[in-house]
Amino acid sequence: MEHSCTDLPTRIYVDGYVVDFATGEIIAPDQFKSICLDRSKPQQPLYLCRSVDDLHDFLDGVDLRKLPPLTTSTLIDARDHAHGVWRDTKLDCRITVPMMNTLVALRGLVKYGNVIMMTKADLAKGLGVLESNLMKKLAPLVNANLVRVFTSRHGIRTGEIKLLVNPRMVFRGYDSHRDQYVDWWYRGDAPDALYFNQQEHLLKVA
Template sequence: MNTAANSTKTDALISVDGLILDKHTGEIHGHDGKLSPWSGRYDYMLELGKCRSVDDFQYHLGFVDRRKLPAHELHTLRDEVDHAFGKWRRTGIDCRITLPQQRLLEKLHGLVLYRNVIIMIQADLAVSLCTVESNLMKKLRVLIDANMLRVSTSRNSNIRTGEIKLVVNPRMVFRGDDYRRRKYIEEWYRPVGCLHTGVFHPGNADECLAMVA
């Protein structure tokens, strides 16, 4: 008699989303130990273009296996320097990358952890670039004016106060595969309206990243 009752009770139990329930009464009898979409916490990658702080950037990097990225070397930057010098010699168009620009790009190259983005505390960046915080923007201006760098801070964007976001021209510095680099370069020089206007979109750091992310 007891055996039959136990069998009937067992037949009434079902498993739903990791819980063992009585299908007649809805009573919860425990957990079945199986994975459930409702158990635990699920994290989602924040888009690179939406990172607004050092914490956001570190959270994004938590989803990236940087061990699988290509070697991060200076060959690309030095090739661009040589190419610009050669173009100047051939055509007379002065598109050279000056030595101060090259030295600064090399320092930024060492700070890039992923793609062409740097997000740091401004004071820390100033130390890394061997300057003081009050002189930081002046030091970066040599690259900004040459369309080699785009900068966002709390003054011109919604970056956290005291922090700074740098996006380097991907022709010069990029940590990622060649396909993704080409896409970033295309977006960096994205034309306004007609493809043949000859006017290039100045854009901003977040626009560029959002389009290619």
């Protein structure tokens, strides 16, 4: 499955409606419109988070102190493995120094799992680029299937951005959960419940 910064969605979300990107036809009301508005509803699962506020609300129910420490070992292992594949097979899947530097920077922005949700301006600042150059900065990682990008065209709040980092590279959580995410990443067809369906281990004690 290929994901690139230039992929156009078939549907977009406009003023609470799902709209066909090509024709402009209104398909249906956005069933998740109330996620950012109605606080009386139960906490949304992570995969439905479409804004910084959604992610903040989700993390309010999680004790991040219980997570294993986040290290760079998986990044280094993945880089070395990719270099070994290139050396043995001449298939160039190497992680270059600029790509590695960007991944290390993204690692510092992951609060839980492999998800980053923030404003485009804050992400650009975190990566040391102008907001206008943000997608160009992410493009090598997207094209290498190391990062997936979601914006307002995919239902994310305008001005904000959601990134999923390849969990082989960066994952803040338990190894058993990471293995599930890695499987999902390469299959691309996991059920929605896969996202943090074992959250009970991390719930805050009242």
